[in-house]
Every structure is written in C-alpha cells, then in structure tokens.
Amino acid sequence: MRGSRPLFVLGAAVVALAGCSNPIVTTKETSEQTAPPVAATTSARPSNDKLVNAFDFYTRTDDVRSGYYFASPSGSWRCVIVPRTWAGCQSSSGTGRIGVTGAPDTVTDADGQSAAPNSIVVGTQEDPQFASLPAEQFKQPSGTPKTLPFNKILAAAGFRCNISQQTGISCMSEQTGKGFTFSTTGASWQYTDVP
Template identity: 80%
Template structure:
C-alpha cells in the first residue's frame, strides 16, 4: 500500500487520491464481450470532444453515463475512475467496502472506483472536484461506444454498466450499482 501511495504521489503531483489495496471484493461472472485480447477500435468516439483543460490536477477526459448516474474522468497517463453523480460521499456499488484506509491511516468511505496506469483497480476516496468536470456539464458517453485517451479506455454498456482499463497493464474494472468485476469488458 505504501509503495502504491508513493507511486501515486509521484505520478500525480499533489493529487490526493486515497486507495485501498484490497481488490478481493465481490466479483461478478464475466459479462458479454469480456476479453483478454486487444480491445476493439471500431466503436471509438472522438476523445477531443470529451477533453477539458484546466490545470494538472483537473485536466482530463470527462464523461457521464447515459443514465446520468455516474460521472467519470480519465486523467492523462495517471488514472481513470468514476463516482456517483449524486454526491453522497459513498460509491453506491454493491460489494464496495464500508471503509478504506487512507495514506494517513484514517478510515474513510470509498466514493470512487479507479484504475491507475500501473497497479490493480480499486475502490478509492477521490475528492469530488477531481471527477466532476470543472466547467459545464460533461458529455454523455453513449452505450456501446469507447472513449480511448491518454493510456486508458472506458465504455458504457446497458447490460453491464461502465468499464475502464489501463492500456499499459490490461487491468481494469467493470461496475454498476449492483456489482463490480475487476476486469475490463469490451464492447461487443
């Protein structure tokens, strides 16, 4: 955990993300389109349409789920993650831990699910302003479309939810409010 937090601090400057190293949470069986081969490119959206530039911490590729329930961001070459758009301070995913330990040893509620360029996908505590688009409303990522940018790819699928992966490691997550799986599920 200390190595992961130290690496995060080095790669994301002052990005105060808190993660949990426990990735053995409840997993669901692989969904349709689950793959261990190279993801498809035939359903890509124009990443430029999703990019917002502000500063090193909040510049990124922002999107919301078609339902509007989730907001997500790809922070270039650092991490991709999502949190509930309700702003309740909890992730709202069945199988999420009640608390995670932050870098100071404090127990905090996870409000996000993230995957870093390196490392395993995890539940995390990410400040709301780092996932919420700094200005305006983020663009919706349509069902069965893929946003590929800056070392990550994410998609939304009506049957399974949201899925993101680090293209460098192939590690990712697929989740909805009722389940989480620690693998990327490509668009069929």
Template identity: 50%
Template sequence: MVQWAMRSPIRAGLVAAALLSTGCSGPTVVTTEDAAQTTATSAAPTPTTGRPSNVHLANAFDFAADTGGQTGYYFSSPSGRWACAILPRVRAGCQNAQSTSSIGIDGAPDEISGPGGESLAPNAITIERSGGPRFVRMTPPGFALTPGPAAELPFNRILAVGGFRCNVQQASGISCLSEAGGGGFTFSAEGFTTAYTDVPPGAP
C-alpha cells in the first residue's frame, strides 16, 4: 500500500548511460492528490513525444500474477536491483528490490510528506492513469511480487498491458508510461526524468 506521496515537485535528474536494474509491483495505493511534478530539464536519450512503438512487445502472460484477488504484471530488472509492476488501469511503478527503506535514485527527494504531515523517505516511483510521476512510500511488498522474484524483463522488450507500458534499456534505464494520461518516468540509479523513453524500433 502506498502510504503517502511527494507534495514537493519531483526534481528532474540526468539519466545515466548504464542501467543496472529494474523492478515493479503494485498494491492498492492511498495518496494525496496535490503532489506536484515538473518537466525534466535534461535527459539522455530523448523522451518519447509521439505514439509509442509496439515493435518489441513482451508476452504479458509471462509476467501475470494474482495477488490478493487482483491480477498484476510484475517484472524484475536484468540486474535484479529493481522490482516493478503494472496494475491494469490503476498504476505502474518500481522500487528498490534490495532495500525497502530508500529508493536509491540520485536526485530523488530525501523526504516526502506523509498523510499526517510527517516526513518519510520515499522508496518507490509511480505513475497513475492521470497526472505526473511521483515518489511515494509503500509498505511491503509494494511493487515486488511475493513470493518472488518476478520474471526478468529483458533489455529492449516492452511490457504493455492494462493502459500502461514499461521497458528496460541499457542506455536509459527503466521507463513506464500511462497510455491514458501520457505521463511517465525514466530512471536508473544515477538519475531520473519525468518522461517515458521508448525502445527504438531498430533495437536488437
């Protein structure tokens, strides 16, 4: 469960050239509605601006799991450092698979405001159907599959299901998009941007 979301603006960071890992999984989230976000000021590579590509789609069936009566689509990054998930028509997100106390992304906020105004350390990044990406605090298992780990999403393959899509690329990191709202994120341990980065059609 997401306990709280960042109210201060998400600071855009530079996504480094080497992705080490990825991961996601998502339960019911209760968040504040006034979380702000800003447009990334720098990124590498260039974020997607047109219709996303379907050239490198993964088989969503390989990532499906029933958790608590809800079907989600869970994956791990090739390095095993990140755990991610797509909850159809609700949200997509990722968290540090090696630590539940912090997210481990350079440039991410050190603290976010909890529901009672308390300061908490974010441990996940998420995008919902509408709005921009947010750093949030999630209670275990968060975006991780239990028992896990989730299946690995190979480099340059796109998991697209339930109105969201995510991919992992060596040059940019993990990226997820809300197809309905158009919001997304791209991140690695070295930084993040508040935009989706598509897999190039000519990628191997």
C-alpha cells in the first residue's frame, strides 16, 4: 500500500538511527527491536572513574569544623561539605558579596537580620540558596584545602560536588537531588554533572 510504505521506511530509519546511537552491539535483526536496551539509558549516571578519594579532602578537628574542604583550580572559591548537613561555596576572600551575577541584594542571616549574600549552599533536605555565613565555616581548620580538579566529582556524606570549566561549581544533596550550579556569570538551582 502506498500509505503504509512511508511509515515503514520512516520506522526503519528511526530504528536504524537508534541503533547507531546504541553502544551495545546486538545480533538480532533491527526490525525485531521495539525499544532501546535499558543499558543505553544508564550512561546518565556519573561514572566511578570521575570520583576523587573523599578521604583526601576530609579534615576533622571538632564536631563543628569537620568536613570535606576543597578549593577551585583558580583559587577563587573555597567550598565545604559538612557531613549530612549542607554543602556550599564562598569567595576565597570571604568578605563582602558573593560576586555572582543575579544574586539578591540581601538575604536573612542566622540572626534574622538582612545581610549581603556571601555564600551559596544546599542543605540535606533544603532548597539551594544564597546565604550569609561566617567565613570560618569555609576555611579548612588546618593546612590549605586541596584543589578539586576540573571534571572530577567529590561525593561524600550525602552530597556530590564538581567543578567544570564550562559550567562552574555544582553541588547537590544526594537525598533530594536538589542542588546548584554557579560561576561569576550567574547561578541555576540544579546540579550539573561533569562531562
């Protein structure tokens, strides 16, 4: 039939194109495949070869200052994962505004006062947000924080963070999937995985 031939050709072309993007080689005829294999969709998860050893970033001095501390490759940002509590970043200068385009003029600090935002954070169960936090919360208690290399992932204590030259710094709560991605040019309220 004339009407069914274009649909068959289009359907075969779609199956053939799907087969080209599928990394799994099959010996079945392409006309027998009705859906791509499940393995083709699992590549969205981060691979273990991008994880750094979290132990290398951990510093414990007391219950308040224990955490996974890291710095950006440029040295402009310092970040921390506070186990099962929050993850966030602050300018290395630790003073003044955060320096991210689009940040609000003020936020409410821990004392309920209006203050300039100097940090970006995500809690275990909370939404990501700009915040005003003391600089010492981002300073490693002893020594210099280790640099987290570009396109590597620090996964520790319920959080995941990475740094990409294309998108900036990104962190998320592994419990909720909520997170942030930011650079000096702006922030978005979602985690961006490394390429």
